[in-house]
Amino acid sequence: MSEGPQERSYRHGARAALPLAVAVFGFGLSFGVLAPAAGMSGAAAIVMSITTFAGSAQFAAASVLGAGGAAATAILAAVMLNARYLPIGVTVAPWLEGSVWTRLLHAHLMVDESWAVAAEGSGRFNPRVLLAAGASIWTAWVLGTIGGVVFGNVIGDPNRLGLDAAFPALFLALLAPQVRDRGSGAFRGLSLRGRLPLAAALLGAAIALVLTPFTPAGVPIVAAGAACLLGLRREPATS
Amino acid sequence: MSTTAVWAVVIVTGVATLALKAAGPLLLGGRPLPERVTGLVTLLGPALLAALVAIGTFADGQRLVIDARVLGVGVAAVAIRLRAPVLLVVVLAAAVTAGARALNG
Numbered sequence: 001m002s003e004g005p006q007e008r009s010y011r012h013g014a015r016a017a018l019p020l021a022v023a024v025f026g027f028g029l030s031f032g033v034l035a036p037a038a039g040m041s042g043a044a045a046i047v048m049s050i051t052t053f054a055g056s057a058q059f060a061a062a063s064v065l066g067a068g069g070a071a072a073t074a075i076l077a078a079v080m081l082n083a084r085y086l087p088i089g090v091t092v093a094p095w096l097e098g099s100v101w102t103r104l105l106h107a108h109l110m111v112d113e114s115w116a117v118a119a120e121g122s123g124r125f126n127p128r129v130l131l132a133a134g135a136s137i138w139t140a141w142v143l144g145t146i147g148g149v150v151f152g153n154v155i156g157d158p159n160r161l162g163l164d165a166a167f168p169a170l171f172l173a174l175l176a177p178q179v180r181d182r183g184s185g186a187f188r189g190l191s192l193r194g195r196l197p198l199a200a201a202l203l204g205a206a207i208a209l210v211l212t213p214f215t216p217a218g219v220p221i222v223a224a225g226a227a228c229l230l231g232l233r234r235e236p237a238t239s
Numbered sequence: 240m241s242t243t244a245v246w247a248v249v250i251v252t253g254v255a256t257l258a259l260k261a262a263g264p265l266l267l268g269g270r271p272l273p274e275r276v277t278g279l280v281t282l283l284g285p286a287l288l289a290a291l292v293a294i295g296t297f298a299d300g301q302r303l304v305i306d307a308r309v310l311g312v313g314v315a316a317v318a319i320r321l322r323a324p325v326l327l328v329v330v331l332a333a334a335v336t337a338g339a340r341a342l343n344g
Contacts, residue, residue, distance in 0.1 A: 019324075026326040044245050051253035060291055061248050067300065071244040077287070078252045082259050084284045089263030096264045107261035162336030165311030168295030169332030172315055173325045175288040196278075197285040204286030205293035212298050224290030228282035232275070 006128055013117060013132030020113045020133075021140035027055050028141045030166050032148015034059070037163070038066025042149035049145035053138055054111060056174050057081040060221065063167055069218030077218055080225045088115055095125040109134025112174075175201060196230060203227035307343065311336030 028049065035045035040062055048058055057078035064074040089107060092115065096103045106127055114137055118130035179198040204224035211220035296312045297303045315332040323331075 023325045026329065030329060040245050040249075041242065044249050048249045048253065051249070052256045054256050056288060056291075057252065057256065060287070061252055063291070063295065065245065065248065067298070071247050074248045075251050075255070078248075079255045079259070080283055081287050082256045084281060085256070085259040086262055087281060089260050091263075093263040100265065103264040104257070104261055107264045108257060110260055160337065160340070162307070162311055162333035162338075162340065164295070165308040165315075165336035166329045166333045168292045168308065168312045169315035170325070170329050171288045171291040171295060172312065173319055173328045175285060175292060176319045178285045178288065197282060200282040201285040201289035205289040208290035208293045209297060209303065212294060212303055213301050220294060221287060221290045224286050225283055227286035228279045231278035231282045 009126055009128035010132040013114075013126070013129035013134075014136050016117045016129070017114065017133035017136045020117070021136045024055070024113065024137050025140040025144040025147075027170065028144015028146075029148040029151065030163065030170065031055070031058055031062070032145040032150075033152035034066075034148075034163055034167065035062040035145075036149060036152055038062040040065060042152075045149055046142070046145050049142050052078070053108065053141060054078075054082050054085070055141070056171065059167060059170065064218035064221065067218065069216060073216065073218030073222065077221045080222060085110070088112075091115075092118070092125050092127075092130065095127050097127070106130060106134075109138055111137060113137050200227045200230050203230065307336045307339035310339050 031049065032042070032045055035048070035058070036042050040048075045062075048061075052058055060081050061074040061078040064077050065071075069077075089110065092106070092110060096106050109131060111134065114130050114134035115125075117133040118125045118127070120126055179201050204227040207227060208220040208224040211223055215223070292312070296308050297305065299306070311332040311334075314335045315328045318328045318331050
């Protein structure tokens with residue numbers, strides 16, 4: 001069977017995304033279990049996975065709601081967590097062609113994982129790999145959420161199973177690669193030099209803990225976003 | 240939390256997320272953001288994720304407490320350090336926390 005470069009790209013994207021899709025299915029299961037436990041209906045959790053398709057932001061919104069925070073606070077926390085997709089989208093933009101709808105589809109399927117898999121180095125991105133990887137990860141995320149919603153009703157109180165600790169552990173796992181030095185390969189374009197991400201993480205955690213006793217739920221998370229102002233202290237440009 | 244508020248969160252977050260993802264591909268036509276702005280936005284991820292870790296580990300409503308979650312997240316941190324798969328990390332955190340609670344009665 002002969003296979004053109006396009007088919008090869010789709011196939012490569014799907015294959016590269018497979019281990020990620022398995023993990024994402026697990027996240028989806030946790031979200032499907034935890035979101036209803038945080039006060040969202042199962043239907044709302046599933047629709048959110050279909051439409052928002054951004055794990056950490058969905059967990060953040062759910063945990064703000066679960067802690068009794070206001071809707072606006074939950075939205076703000078989720079939107080701030082997803083703010084990184086603005087520059088990520090810009091990095092991919094030169095490689096996306098076609099109609100508005102095609103580009104919207106690529107944009108929707110662009111998450112951290114599919115973006116990383118689609119990177120070909122030196123700022124090049126393969127839109128077909130992005131599409132194939134994004135589609136498998138999206139499918140895993142949505143199926144996982146549905147499974148979690150159904151499964152969650154069977155297993156009952158997630159706290160008994162320690163699922164409330166799964167939240168921070170998951171965020172820690174998502175955080176770790178962002179504070180590691182990754183100045184090569186796929187992330188070269190957006191990599192931050194030095195320890196700035198780690199400093200922002202520590203400052204963000206400190207702000208959140210200090211504010212927790214004094215502010216409504218959710219506010220400490222949003223306020224922690226101010227730690228990104230560390231980025232104003234630019235090191236000398238390295239061009 | 241009212242049903243209306245939950246659906247408002249779902250819909251507004253979904254629209255806002257797609258807007259953030261699609262802004263570059265639809266509007267900018269590949270023009271990069273000023274480096275200063277990119278630097279700020281990219282630091283938001285670590286700052287907010289770390290805040291979520293801290294609050295998820297230590298906050299009980301508006302109180303700060305040390306309970307079984309600290310053990311679970313601590314074990315998760317070790318597993319992440321050892322480059323364990325994310326799924327295993329999450330399962331370990333839940334299992335250790337559940338185990339500590341069971342032992343504590």
